[in-house]
Amino acid sequence: MSSAVATIHTVAIWLNYFFGIPIIVFGMIGAVLTIIVFMRQRAFWQNPTIIYLLAGSITTIVHLPTVYLPVVLAQGFGIVLFAQYDIICRLFNYFLYATTVSSIYFPCLAAFDQYASTSRHAAFRNRWHSVKAVRWAIFVMVLFWSLLYLPVLIVSQLTRSNGCYITNYYIRTVTNYVTVPLFFTVVPVFLIIFCLQGILRNLRQLKLHNAQQDRFERQIRRMLIAQILVLAVSGFPFALESVYLEATANIVKTNLRSAVESISLEVLRFFFHVNFVGTFYIYLYISSEVRKTLLQFFLRIVGYNIIVPVTTTGANHIIGPTHNSTNPA
Numbered sequence: 259m260s261s262a263v264a265t266i267h268t269v270a271i272w273l274n275y276f277f278g279i280p281i282i283v284f285g286m287i288g289a290v291l292t293i294i295v296f297m298r299q300r301a302f303w304q305n306p307t308i309i310y311l312l313a314g315s316i317t318t319i320v321h322l323p324t325v326y327l328p329v330v331l332a333q334g335f336g337i338v339l340f341a342q343y344d345i346i347c348r349l350f351n352y353f354l355y356a357t358t359v360s361s362i363y364f365p366c367l368a369a370f371d372q373y374a375s376t377s378r379h380a381a382f383r384n385r386w387h388s389v390k391a392v393r394w395a396i397f398v399m400v401l402f403w404s405l406l407y408l409p410v411l412i413v414s415q416l417t418r419s420n421g422c423y424i425t426n427y428y429i430r431t432v433t434n435y436v437t438v439p440l441f442f443t444v445v446p447v448f449l450i451i452f453c454l455q456g457i458l459r460n461l462r463q464l465k466l467h468n469a470q471q472d473r474f475e476r477q478i479r480r481m482l483i484a485q486i487l488v489l490a491v492s493g494f495p496f497a498l499e500s501v502y503l504e505a506t507a508n509i510v511k512t513n514l515r516s517a518v519e520s521i522s523l524e525v526l527r528f529f530f531h532v533n534f535v536g537t538f539y540i541y542l543y544i545s546s547e548v549r550k551t552l553l554q555f556f557l558r559i560v561g562y563n564i565i566v567p568v569t570t571t572g573a574n575h576i577i578g579p580t581h582n583s584t585n586p587a
Contacts, residue, residue: 266517270524274334281531282322282330288538289318295551302551306371306392311537313396314364318534321357325350326531333524340422344415347422352411355433356403361533362446363403365488367395369453376460406437434504439497484540488533495526 292315296302303309328350331337340350374386385391410433413426424430503523511519541548 260514263513263517266514266521270517270521271334273521273524273528274330277528278326278330278334281528281535282327284539285318285322285326285531285535288535289315289322291552292538292541294555295548298551298555299547304389306375306387306389307368309389309392310364310368310371310396311541314361314368314537317357317361317364318537321353321361322531322534324353325357326527326534329527338421341416347416348411348414350422351414351424352407355407355410355438359403359407359441360400362442363399365537366446366449366453367392367399369450369457373453373456373460376457378460378463407433430504434500438500443497484544488536488540495530499523499526499530 293312296308296312303312328339331339332341340347371387371392374383377383377387409426409429410424413424413429415423415425417423417425424433506519542552
């Protein structure tokens with residue numbers, strides 16, 4: 259092994275130490291805290307948008323230990339779990355696609371819910387901006403992705419030459435060239451942009467120029483721009499990786515090229531997993547109500563019994579409906 263290849267492998271290992279492990283740790287902490295915060299306030303867990311975010315947090319809790327942790331163990335510690343047992347290989351590939359695409363579409367559905375909630379048409383607003391509609395949307399979406407990638411579960415297999423691999427050529431080609439670029443990048447970006455434009459247009463048509471409405475419009479814009487950035491950072495690298503790996507699968511590569519590709523794909527995976535790590539911390543930064551609820555939770559843990567006022571009428575909150583309440587810690 260040349261010195262250049264050895265150096266690249268060493269850098270790749272340390273990247274997993276300094277980035278891979280923190281991504282898993284902070285991602286799991288953020289997902290758990292998201293569930294705790296949003297379940298502690300009635301105004302949160304009865305809001306359709308928050309239900310989508312809760313579903314996204316549950317997906318993160320499933321994805322990180324079943325998909326990303328095995329990758330970090332393989333790249334950083336040489337423990338290749340998905341190359342030891344055929345069933346683990348099948349489940350790894352299945353969860354890789356099913357949980358990844360689900361995590362991308364929950365923010366899309368949340369954006370659509372915000373679009374519906376600001377619509378002037380009462381029938382459209384009442385039909386889609388409701389807890390019942392959210393539950394059905396989540397059920398249908400999870401069922402669709404589970405069935406779409408079921409062939410991956412069936413045809414994945416351990417091979418001597420490629421390790422954990424989708425052995426069926428047609429399923430592998432359609433997955434990497436069609437479904438991943440389309441559903442992981444093109445459709446989500448289109449939906450987010452469409453909903454963002456629709457929300458801003460609806461808010462302008464309401465013609466409510468008081469200070470609270472202006473703050474709410476800025477809040478919606480910041481929230482959805484953050485979602486667009488997270489989706490762009492997370493979805494595009496995954497699609498790029500899938501297309502590139504499939505296109506170069508049959509090319510004979512030198513050790514140096516393989517090492518460079520490996521570390522490049524590893525960096526892409528880091529960016530991709532921003533989608534799983536960043537959501538809670540984005541909303542923690544944006545929303546004063548999330549910060550107050552989290553503070554209330556930690557004070558209860560350490561034994562303080564104080565009253566923390568919670569309000570959704572200020573500038574720093576996630577959702578549209580307003581209320582005033584005082585909640586005991």
